Amino acid sequence: MASNKGVQYRLWVRVGALAITLLTQYHLVYQGNSWITVLILLGLTAIQVVSLVQYLDRNTREVLDFLHSLKMDEVNAPFSTDDKDPTRQELYTAFNEVLAMVKEVRTARDEQYQYLKNIVHHVGIGLITFDARGDVQIVNTAARKLFGRSELRNIRELEMLNPALVESLRRLKTGGRDLVRLEREGDVEQLSVYAIELTLRGKEFKLVSVQNIRSELEEKEMEAWQNLIRVLTHEIMNSVTPISSLAGTVRGELEGQLTNDLEVNPIPNDEIEDLFQAVDTIQRRSEGLIRFVQDFRNLTHIPQPNKTRIEVRELLQPTVMLLQPEAEAKGVNLSLSVDPETLSVMADSELIDQVLINLVKNAIQAFDEDHEGVKEVALTATEDSRGRVLVHIKDNGVGIEEDALSKIFIPFFTTKKQGSGIGLSLSRQIMRQHGGNISVKSVVNEGTEFTLKI
Template identity: 30%
Template sequence: MNGWKARYFPILAEFAQSGGNAVRAETQQLSNELIGLPTSVILRHHEESVQFLLSNAEPKERITVVQRSLTFITDLLVSLRAPEAAAEEARSNKFETVLQHMDSGVALFDAEGNLRFVNVQMSKLLKAPRRELIGSTLFRLFFHRSLSLSVRRHILRVYRGLALYRRYHDEFQDAAGRHLLVSISQPDELDGDYLVSVKDVSEYKLIEQAAFQNDKLAMLGKISAAIAHEIRNPLTSIRGFIQLLNPYLSEIGKQEYGRIILSEIDRANDIIYEFLNSSKPSAPMMQKVSVDMLLRETALLSESEAHMKGCEICYENFAPELAVAVDVKQIKQVLLNLMKNALDAIQDVIGERKGRIAISARQEGKFAIISIADNGKGMERATLNRLFDPFFTTKEAGTGLGLSVSYRIIANHGGTIRVDSQIREGTECKIYLPCVE
């Protein structure tokens, strides 16, 4: 302690006399010795040293001594603060780097509504450069030229939920179909500032929908197991008695009644079979097969119906050697079901344009992707979200089981089905199946 005090006065005096030009090294050495000392102790000793300097200085030199003494203590305290400030800046830079690389969008508003910080992910979600957003007020964001109309509407919706209902969490779907989860918090550490985070939860939604779909199909299986046999047994009895009554119906000229009853019983049996198959399709009998062969046969089987409806089928295979291990009968059932849906969709717009179904295949990673795309009427998003629900149908004579059956078959093969559709433009169904060498 006494060591630094003994050196302090001579260095200060030399600094005051020379203006600091001759004692930079000594000042730095003194600064190193003072690290860790309380600022109040240093200031107290500095004031005592300055008073002693002033008592021995000429009156005309006192102003200069005071000015240079002030410069000396300021530089000294800044040099003592520098390591701590550098460490704080390093921590701040590290935290900002973490925020910039988060997969969630992060924005910081002050209490007056000024945007103070936006990370890269938030900039991508808003589709606007960060430099054009930072500094904007909340009101300016409602009319910001770099933000699309849909984005500005979502910002207004979040603001209204916060202002009117104190709703700090919200979830919505943007124009691109992404599910976004918005959260607003006001931590005590931010001194009144608002932290806004936006996370794209589309993948989690897909997983949730798949789990929900499996739950519904499992429930459907339990129902079908309970009632299927109870319905089919009396239908079999009725069919047998109608066949016995056929000769008597022919005698009275009512054989047509018998034919209609039998055809309706057969149709009811087909519906029950579809119902059972939708809840639990039989285990696939796997065999290696060429995707090219599957699609060529599917196109050939659908060609006559497509020709009758004035529709053109185009087939293109971008990976001729592509092969999959599947149950051929079940996969053909899926492909023909999707082709029939495509033909039905095209039939509604056949007067506006020539119908066209494009079938293609390609490889993407470990999956073979089979695409069936039509230029039909397309579907609304509400319909698209319920497409694989059992018993959901938009057709007057449909059972709503075809696509749920197809979904379960593909799932049993370790694959999935994805559907994209635009109103008045058409629909594309993609089947993902694991490919084999």
């Protein structure tokens, strides 16, 4: 306010002086004084007018310079307050205070932007924004890892991964969800896709979150099967155990009766023998059912892994040596390759052995009797782009039908006549306890490949 009053005061002084000069000049002309005096007053008037114009122009330029500083974001170049005019010192001080406030607001805004940017790029869920043409504005670190790309300019670039993913990204509206299966680097991922639509400055954008929920799906599936198995085993064991026990008791009594004379025991021995065989069958089937149920109990009683650092070749070699005789007996060439040789992993060797034996044994048995050509089962260990160890068990056998391929990890499901259907379910649970997973791909009459990611 003080600066404003000072400016008004100086302006009124100049206007007043100019008015006095003009009145004096008018009076002298009216009185008929000499023209020299009149000319002097005219010159003085001109000087006053020029001074007034310069004064107003200077103030205008200073305000324009201030506004230009705001426009060009030159908030770090303050106005000098060394002017002798106290009014201008106050004006420049006010300008600098405004610039300081603007700088503080913009600094806070930039800090907030960087804070949100870091959150977006470090959050564990993949985030991607794109416009109606598919041009990508933001793609965070998690999304780049999921898509296996260092940069992404347009969502069309994802078609090489899975066209269904791009179609889902385009199709989903606000609140829409989708589940997309993605195969990459021998691994299968289940992507949960969620989208919302935004309008910013008249332009339409879409914000999509992408998350691999394969582990969660498998965990829920396994939990459901475990709960079912617990109920079934409890009920079956409660019923079968007494039957087996009573059958054993009756069997013992009948064995004793077979030696008795007809005078003591009026039932003929052949009838007793028939009863003995029937009871023996009941006992054997009951015991078989008990063993069957006890096998399924393994799915719910897997110990927690005791992990130690172990060389991958040292982890795989015992399985190869154990199953080499069986492979040779069936005419199968069983091989092992580790690249690099120094590859190591944190794992429980005893639990991983169960998985390897099951998978290699299945691979050795995956050939028809009339198989043409060389029968091969290859174990190869490599490292993926994320530093995870990949163990591949590949055969060139009969392969697995597509319908069965989606069910092979379900407890009790088996394609073998003598199979129990728990081997692969058990293997998947062991891999999950190691923080890894197991995946499979197969082509009928070409072979099957299981991949362990540890």
